[in-house]
Amino acid sequence: xxxxxxxxxxxxxxxxxxxxxxxxxxxxxxxxxxxxxxxxxxxxxxxxxxxxxxxxxxxxxxxxxxxxxxxxxxxxxxxxxxxxxxxxxxxxxxxxxxxxxxxxxxxxxxxxxxxxxxxxxxxxxxxxxxxxxxxxxxxxxxxxxxxxxxxxxxxxxxxxxxxxxxxxxxxxxxxxxxxxxxxxxxxxxxxxxxxxxxxxxxxxxxxxxxxxxxxxxxxxxxxxxxxxxxxxxxxxxxxxxxxxxxxxxxxxxxxxxxxxxxxxxxxxxxxxxxxxxxxxxxxxxxxxxxxxxxxxxxxxxxxxxxxxxxxxxxxxxxxxxxxxxxx
Amino acid sequence: xxxxxxxxxxxxxxxxxxxxxxxxxxxxxxxxxxxxxxxxxxxxxxxxxxxxxxxxxxxxxxxxxxxxxxxxxxxxxxxxxxxxxxxxxxxxxxxxxxxxxxxxxxxxxxxxxxxxxxxxxxxxxxxxxxxxxxxxxxxxxxxxxxxxxxxxxxxxxxxxxxxxxxxxxxxxxxxxxxxxxxxxxxxxxxxxxxxxxxxxxxxxxxxxxxxxxxxxxxxxxxxxxxxxxxxxxxxxxxxxxxxxxxxxxxxxxxxxxxxxxxxxxxxxxxxxxxxxxxxxxxxxxxxxxxxxxxxxxxxxxxxxxxxxxxxxxxxxxxxxxxxxxxxxxxxxxxxxxxxxxxxxxxxxxxxxxxxxxxxxxxxxxxxxxxxxxxxxxxxxxxxxxxxxxxxxxxxxxxxxxxxxxxxxxxxxxxxxxxxxxxxxxxxxxxxxxxxxxxxxxxxxxxxxxxxxxxxxxxxxxxxxxxxxxxxxxxxxxxxxxxxxxxxxxxxxxxxxxxxxxxxxxxxxxxxxxxxxxxxxxxxxxxxxxxxxxxxxxxxxxxxxxxxxxxxxxxxxxxxxxxxxxxxxxxxxxxxx
Numbered sequence: 001x002x003x004x005x006x007x008x009x010x011x012x013x014x015x016x017x018x019x020x021x022x023x024x025x026x027x028x029x030x031x032x033x034x035x036x037x038x039x040x041x042x043x044x045x046x047x048x049x050x051x052x053x054x055x056x057x058x059x060x061x062x063x064x065x066x067x068x069x070x071x072x073x074x075x076x077x078x079x080x081x082x083x084x085x086x087x088x089x090x091x092x093x094x095x096x097x098x099x100x101x102x103x104x105x106x107x108x109x110x111x112x113x114x115x116x117x118x119x120x121x122x123x124x125x126x127x128x129x130x131x132x133x134x135x136x137x138x139x140x141x142x143x144x145x146x147x148x149x150x151x152x153x154x155x156x157x158x159x160x161x162x163x164x165x166x167x168x169x170x171x172x173x174x175x176x177x178x179x180x181x182x183x184x185x186x187x188x189x190x191x192x193x194x195x196x197x198x199x200x201x202x203x204x205x206x207x208x209x210x211x212x213x214x215x216x217x218x219x220x221x222x223x224x225x226x227x228x229x230x231x232x233x234x235x236x237x238x239x240x241x242x243x244x245x246x247x248x249x250x251x252x253x254x255x256x257x258x259x260x261x262x263x264x265x266x267x268x269x270x271x272x273x274x275x276x277x278x279x280x281x282x283x284x285x286x287x288x289x290x291x292x293x294x295x296x297x298x299x300x301x302x303x304x305x306x307x308x309x310x311x312x313x314x315x316x317x318x319x320x321x322x323x324x325x326x327x
Numbered sequence: 328x329x330x331x332x333x334x335x336x337x338x339x340x341x342x343x344x345x346x347x348x349x350x351x352x353x354x355x356x357x358x359x360x361x362x363x364x365x366x367x368x369x370x371x372x373x374x375x376x377x378x379x380x381x382x383x384x385x386x387x388x389x390x391x392x393x394x395x396x397x398x399x400x401x402x403x404x405x406x407x408x409x410x411x412x413x414x415x416x417x418x419x420x421x422x423x424x425x426x427x428x429x430x431x432x433x434x435x436x437x438x439x440x441x442x443x444x445x446x447x448x449x450x451x452x453x454x455x456x457x458x459x460x461x462x463x464x465x466x467x468x469x470x471x472x473x474x475x476x477x478x479x480x481x482x483x484x485x486x487x488x489x490x491x492x493x494x495x496x497x498x499x500x501x502x503x504x505x506x507x508x509x510x511x512x513x514x515x516x517x518x519x520x521x522x523x524x525x526x527x528x529x530x531x532x533x534x535x536x537x538x539x540x541x542x543x544x545x546x547x548x549x550x551x552x553x554x555x556x557x558x559x560x561x562x563x564x565x566x567x568x569x570x571x572x573x574x575x576x577x578x579x580x581x582x583x584x585x586x587x588x589x590x591x592x593x594x595x596x597x598x599x600x601x602x603x604x605x606x607x608x609x610x611x612x613x614x615x616x617x618x619x620x621x622x623x624x625x626x627x628x629x630x631x632x633x634x635x636x637x638x639x640x641x642x643x644x645x646x647x648x649x650x651x652x653x654x655x656x657x658x659x660x661x662x663x664x665x666x667x668x669x670x671x672x673x674x675x676x677x678x679x680x681x682x683x684x685x686x687x688x689x690x691x692x693x694x695x696x697x698x699x700x701x702x703x704x705x706x707x708x709x710x711x712x713x714x715x716x717x718x719x720x721x722x723x724x725x726x727x728x729x730x731x732x733x734x735x736x737x738x739x740x741x742x743x744x745x746x747x748x749x750x751x752x753x754x755x756x757x758x759x760x761x762x763x764x765x766x767x768x769x770x771x772x773x774x775x776x777x778x779x780x781x782x783x784x785x786x787x788x789x790x791x792x793x794x795x796x797x798x799x800x801x802x803x804x805x806x807x808x809x810x811x812x813x814x815x816x817x818x819x820x821x822x823x824x825x826x827x828x829x830x831x832x833x834x835x836x837x838x839x840x841x842x843x844x845x846x847x848x849x850x851x852x853x854x855x856x857x858x859x860x861x862x863x864x865x866x867x868x869x870x871x872x873x874x875x876x877x878x879x880x881x882x883x884x885x886x887x888x889x890x891x892x893x894x895x896x897x898x899x900x901x902x903x
Contacts, residue, residue: 031783031784035784035788035789037406038788039788040406040492041803041804041811041814041822042493042495042807042810042811042814044406044492044493045483045491045494047483047487048406048490048491048492051488051490052406052490083399083400083407084407084547085399085400085401085407085552086399091569153604156608157604157608160609166608166610168608169608169610170601170605170610171594171596171601171605171610171611172571172594175610176391176568176571176572176574176592177566177592271598271601272598272601274596274597274598274601274605276570276571280597283597284597287396288399
């Protein structure tokens, strides 16, 4: 197990270094960070443009810029922003916190519901739980998440207008000014969390429950389950130990692939509900032509991909003894 | 492991692709705002707000205004701080010598100044007389020191390190002297500067600057990074949460007509559609944005909302390159200008949601624009026969110049077929894309094939400056009068794409130094005829703007200047 972890970590570091080079190269040649400044009406003085080029290191060769950037990274410095007052590292940390607030509840909710629904559907194939859950999942899969978010938002506004009370909030993580008192603050946080959480949970529930159902169906048809039945083991034990546990591998894979995307920013949900999270950070950085900020976001996203895949590798070994023995 | 590694690489590749494609989809900023227009109410009650009249309102209340971007630089005069959104948000915090009315007239801000006038022509001398009770929110009088500091930081000769957004005019000021305890400010210019009223649009507090350090340090760091604790306007910042909101309360030392609303909150909502739904849900009370067919239809379905539409000093226009292998021929440019149908373009674009927005028949003034007390607008495109959609007249111009039409192909006088013409437009701007498509259709009968070049934000501006087009669609802000035109059409101007005309240069130079409004209007219209005659600019329509708020709020107007709707923020209020 130890060797497995070391091997996976070494591989992850290699991928990160390689990805940092690719990301830096691609972003550096993809546009002029000072294009907006150069395009001002009336024109900004040349001396200001030159000073900005120097501050951002644009007057340096590409290789030198990469070395400066990667050296800064090891010291916790993501490089200068096109907005002189912006601290990329501090803002990234704050944004990550907002995104975590948004996605953690949704992920837990979606995962629990998906595993339950997928397992029940598979165990009760073509009977009423499956007949209800399968079409429901397909409907949710067919709905574009943007459309679902906008639809829920409109329903929330309609609900508020109908009852003349703002139960659902549609902008940001909290009201301005924040309400006084603990209970009021909790209710306010819930009012802001409800709609985006439902959107995120529904979207991921639909995908994950289908994976879980398929995995359990395949597991049910496998030889070791048939052998367990013939051996006379109880149904509960067969389902728990011989069906569901091996069926966890696909769901671990898909969740490990989805989580980095979520933690990098549930861009659509954040945009529709105006949460100032990682997704918004990326979009705003692009609007501001903030190359170093986009690089920082991509690096965080790449790290998340590597990290969650590493966790997935380790969970495979936990869930399936064959992975450990194979090692 | 190979499968996992493959998945990782695929994920990283996807991230990179997302980043790159998103990086290239960047919008430009035309520095627009709005002007004279129409008001209606979506509810049962008729709209009572008239952009020309100030309604009686009661004191008290809060208004939350939606803004697309937070403050990234607290210095409204710095290169990073001088953007449309930030100018509007910071307007209530500073003193301003002049105000722009909804009808485009520019008037002295009588809260701050007793008078501001040119008292001598040679050398040009301007005198500002400050109101005796004008003070900053900490009680410090507003004096010549504040004018002198604001001038110095925008004059590269005095502060070469200052990252000022705009230095034109300030560098021409030779001396800034004070008298009457600093309440009278006298400035002597090296050369006449016609748009002198556009100077000192934000006056920075010199005593606060002193606490930050020298000129460059105070300007580039002190004012840029610190939330202003001192205000010279009707409101002062009480709280700012980065990227979330800014809360302003009344300035207790405000020296003008008392403000009505107790609190004004700016809530940062990046999407225009999200701003409208926030208005619908009562989370904001004012949205101020460029209308689209979708947003306008959406707000009109909301009951009890006042919708005010207005036009701006920024206008959409087409332009033709006047150099190169084929576009250097005046006959070809004249034919294109004659064949294009601007009214058809207007009807099929902004006419869909702003049918009252008129066609703009001048490239130097918007319809109804007032300069001094003079109606400056002339329908000059009619004089030169531009944009009338007359295909026969256009063909006649071409034939007179030796061109022939061979089937659906225009043939040059030398017998070779006319190559495809490139129409440069901004891919992320639907309206400019539509203009390109309409032009493509309208020029087809002339045997001209238009190839649309939909550039993203990062390529569009460099391509404009390089002249990598035959025809283009863009926008120009007219806030600075002659200077606005000079930056495009002066020889070797910053945004020039190769156009050069001795006559245009002469008129630009004269207009820039002409202090008599009547004479300046004449010079600008002469310039307009020269530019239109060369086909280098083809004006279409002013950019529309809209303000939407619940009926209970009044005196919220669409302002034509680039400073936005908060220009009269102290008049905003609620009716009982």
